Amino acid sequence: MLTSIHPKLPMRNKAITRDYYLNMLGFELASNTDYEGYLMIKKDQVELHFFEFKDLDPKENYGQVYFQTENIEDVYQSFLEKKVPIHPAAPLQVKPWGQKEFALLDPDNNLLTFGQST
Template identity: 50%
Template sequence: MLANLQVIPRLPAINLEETQSYFENALGFTLISRYPEYLIMKSGSTELHFFEFKELDPLINYSMIYIRVPSGIEKLYEELRTSGAIMHPNGRLESKPWGLKEFAILDPNHTLLTFGQLI
């Protein structure tokens, strides 16, 4: 019954302009829609929605998403390292014991974006 559904994260953003700029310039997303307090960005089949939350404290933001990479995670990691993406201090590319190669970045709101590829 749930097999054909698409999951689209809705994430908090302190400043929608800054969030849009980061996702466009550092991560290569494109703008789909922009409203006064809502933003929709897309890259390939990945779609992210952002709602304005000016009171968000980025140091206690527990928002996280996991993005499965079908192949080429090493190349993606290197591209993001040089694109202006904010690398998580403990998020370097490495093989994990659960059979995935992963790395992590942060957005300006401190949302954790983890990228993973099956080994």
């Protein structure tokens, strides 16, 4: 039986990734152990893992995660207040498939989409 999923995304610089997710997006460390070249973070019921990929070309990174939320307007507003750049092609809007969504790009160009059923 599957009980959870922890997507693994590439990162070029652990300190930059940690700062972005903890200070900009409000995640916290998922472990007190500091693994070299690896980062685990969490927020609410979501956990993300990152592996070091120093030679990653962000223009060729297609890492993506879709976050389902129950309060998308609050999430969106909190990011705006923290001056988190919203993807220019993906502001908060209702999509043809019935989801209200917006998206961000992290420092390594991983696409983070946030959605809520309408």
